[in-house]
Amino acid sequence: xxxxxNSPNTVQEKQPYPTYQQYVQPMQPMQPIPSPGFNQMSPMHxxxxxxSQSPGNNMIPQGLPLSQSTxxxxxxxxxxxxxxxxxxxxxxxxxxxxxxxxxxxxxFESSINNLAKNVGTVNKRIDExxxxxxxxNSSFExxxxxxxxxxxxxxxxxxxxxxxVTHLDDIRRNLNHLTERHLDLQTRSMRENLxxxxxxxxxxxxIEETENIIKNFMYTELKMETTVDFHRAHRFxxxxxxxxxxxxxxxxxRPIVCRFKNFKDREIVRSSAKELKGTHYxxxxxxxxxxxxxxxxxxxxxxxxxxxxKKAYLKRDKLFIDGNEFILPDDDEMETNDGxxxxxxxxxxxxxxxxxxxxxDLVDTDDFLAQNLIDINEFSNVDILDxxxxxxxxxxxxxxVNTYGRKLIQFCKNNNMYIMNGRIGNDEVGKPTSxxxxxxxxxxxxxxxxxxxxxxxxxxxxxxxxxxxxxxELVLNCSNTKQSNVNINVESGENNTYIGKWNHDQVNxxxxxxxxxxxxQLLSFIMTKTENVQNVDxxxxxxxxxxxxxxxxxxxxxxxxxxxxKTYGFDYTGGKQNHRDWFNxxxxxxxxxxxxxxxxxxxxxxxxxxxxxxxxxxxxxxxxIKILDHLTLIYVQK
Numbered sequence: 001x002x003x004x005x006n007s008p009n010t011v012q013e014k015q016p017y018p019t020y021q022q023y024v025q026p027m028q029p030m031q032p033i034p035s036p037g038f039n040q041m042s043p044m045h046x047x048x049x050x051x052s053q054s055p056g057n058n059m060i061p062q063g064l065p066l067s068q069s070t071x072x073x074x075x076x077x078x079x080x081x082x083x084x085x086x087x088x089x090x091x092x093x094x095x096x097x098x099x100x101x102x103x104x105x106x107x108f109e110s111s112i113n114n115l116a117k118n119v120g121t122v123n124k125r126i127d128e129x130x131x132x133x134x135x136x137n138s139s140f141e142x143x144x145x146x147x148x149x150x151x152x153x154x155x156x157x158x159x160x161x162x163x164x165v166t167h168l169d170d171i172r173r174n175l176n177h178l179t180e181r182h183l184d185l186q187t188r189s190m191r192e193n194l195x196x197x198x199x200x201x202x203x204x205x206x207i208e209e210t211e212n213i214i215k216n217f218m219y220t221e222l223k224m225e226t227t228v229d230f231h232r233a234h235r236f237x238x239x240x241x242x243x244x245x246x247x248x249x250x251x252x253x254r255p256i257v258c259r260f261k262n263f264k265d266r267e268i269v270r271s272s273a274k275e276l277k278g279t280h281y282x283x284x285x286x287x288x289x290x291x292x293x294x295x296x297x298x299x300x301x302x303x304x305x306x307x308x309x310k311k312a313y314l315k316r317d318k319l320f321i322d323g324n325e326f327i328l329p330d331d332d333e334m335e336t337n338d339g340x341x342x343x344x345x346x347x348x349x350x351x352x353x354x355x356x357x358x359x360x361d362l363v364d365t366d367d368f369l370a371q372n373l374i375d376i377n378e379f380s381n382v383d384i385l386d387x388x389x390x391x392x393x394x395x396x397x398x399x400x401v402n403t404y405g406r407k408l409i410q411f412c413k414n415n416n417m418y419i420m421n422g423r424i425g426n427d428e429v430g431k432p433t434s435x436x437x438x439x440x441x442x443x444x445x446x447x448x449x450x451x452x453x454x455x456x457x458x459x460x461x462x463x464x465x466x467x468x469x470x471x472x473e474l475v476l477n478c479s480n481t482k483q484s485n486v487n488i489n490v491e492s493g494e495n496n497t498y499i500g501k502w503n504h505d506q507v508n509x510x511x512x513x514x515x516x517x518x519x520x521q522l523l524s525f526i527m528t529k530t531e532n533v534q535n536v537d538x539x540x541x542x543x544x545x546x547x548x549x550x551x552x553x554x555x556x557x558x559x560x561x562x563x564x565x566k567t568y569g570f571d572y573t574g575g576k577q578n579h580r581d582w583f584n585x586x587x588x589x590x591x592x593x594x595x596x597x598x599x600x601x602x603x604x605x606x607x608x609x610x611x612x613x614x615x616x617x618x619x620x621x622x623x624x625i626k627i628l629d630h631l632t633l634i635y636v637q638k
Contacts, residue, residue, distance in 0.1 A: 500560030
């Protein structure tokens with residue numbers, strides 16, 4: 001240590017104050033202290049560069065008193081020690097925090113390890129799931145492929161099924177047709193056969209003995225002077241027994257079928273069957289089993305018709321009553337058309353009949369002789385055509401025939417109805433009625449209606465009435481009947497009572513005016529009658545209908561009122577003026593133009609007038625549609 005000693009008499013120079021650099025010498029390099037692992041937030045990171053703390057020349061500033069220098073140095077050292085102690089405390093605090101962090105890190109590491117194990121397990125599960133999904137996907141693809149194949153297979157099956165159904169329908173139709181042909185061939189093969197029943201049967205009877213029995217039967221029972229030759233005769237069928245009406249003895253019998261040489265010989269024998277009336281013998285034609293079964297079902301209705309004094313006859317498996325074919329009912333009730341009424345109908349039948357004959361050619365008297373030799377002309381009125389000068393053979397420009405056409409011809413034959421096309425009025429050539437090529441629209445009627453027919457014609461095509469069909473015009477001459485009514489009205493001047501016109505606004509009032517008590521009584525009456533349907537007849541139905549009519553009309557009278565109009569006849573030569581609200585001036589103008597164009601085209605027939613007729617038809621039709629839409633809108637709004 002350097003000491004300073006100054007004389008009191010010596011004048012000393014005033015020295016400047018020492019600076020901090022004068023007290024602190026640069027630190028010597030030291031060995032680095034290993035870092036305890038502080039992070040960057042630690043206040044003591046790395047190592048500290050500390051200078052030597054031993055007192056030296058550089059610790060005591062030059063020119064200061066020793067005590068003062070020592071005090072200054074001690075004070076600085078304490079401050080540094082305090083600061084260092086604080087830093088050490090902070091370091092220990094940080095170290096304790098680091099211990100906690102270390103524990104947490106260990107726990108976190110353990111959790112991470114567990115998580116890693118779980119992740120490994122999950123990965124294995126995912127791998128297994130992926131393998132399973134691959135299997136599912138492959139199975140799905142296989143199923144999808146199989147589904148597509150199955151779908152195509154089902155489509156092919158449906159197509160094949162449709163073809164099979166079509167083929168089955170064709171086969172069914174062909175089978176029915178073949179069955180009919182087979183029955184017809186069987187019937188024709190049995191045409192010369194007769195079945196004798198009630199003739200006693202002997203055991204071990206030979207064919208020669210059977211033929212002799214038939215010859216003797218013709219002579220003794222049928223009272224035939226000369227026997228008719230036949231090819232052969234033999235027994236068939238089951239053996240039956242019956243008691244003789246005369247002596248009561250038991251007789252065994254089997255039917256005998258006899259085949260004659262021709263149809264005329266057979267009819268001679270059959271015509272002698274009237275001699276067997278009142279005996280146990282019988283003679284009948286031979287038919288196939290199917291026809292015999294049908295005849296057995298028709299036989300009760302035939303007997304009932306005879307008891308009712310109606311003209312009835314059996315022809316093979318069909319029953320005709322008063323000239324109309326009887327349709328076998330399902331509920332065992334006799335239903336037949338009344339042959340005394342007259343019918344006429346016309347329209348689109350979709351039937352192409354060409355020139356097929358629409359009446360029965362009555363040359364085969366089969367079955368008529370069997371039913372007490374009834375005159376065949378009693379059931380046919382085809383002679384009316386001859387009386388009226390109408391040709392029997394129809395003409396037609398359409399030479400094709402379809403299934404519906406054959407059915408229509410059969411319908412006419414079964415019901416004694418005649419087609420007017422191609423034989424009456426202005427249509428003696430059979431004009432086409434559709435697309436100028438085919439005849440599918442007809443007017444048909446019973447024979448008695450033909451007396452009233454004044455004219456029949458197929459009018460030219462008009463788009464105003466149809467898209468492809470020509471209108472049919474039928475004129476009936478009923479002037480005598482109408483004139484008689486006119487004369488009566490003119491002479492008597494009778495008063496006629498009418499119910500007021502229907503008003504849609506009064507619907508609720510009309511419903512309220514319905515007699516509830518009468519309706520309840522009528523309902524009870526209907527329920528009582530329907531408990532036993534067998535007791536319901538035509539009169540009962542008429543009574544119910546009349547009661548319903550009276551209930552409705554009484555309500556209409558109470559709702560819309562009545563008015564009396566005195567009748568002085570009707571002018572048939574003129575016409576009733578159309579006073580409907582919707583028939584305005586425009587309607588009259590378009591109708592007048594259409595009728596004028598129609599007359600001009602009918603008279604001159606040129607292309608100009610045809611085009612004019614087409615335009616007027618179009619305008620008139622558009623006006624109709626416009627008015628119809630307007631009326632429909634008004635009705636809906638009400």
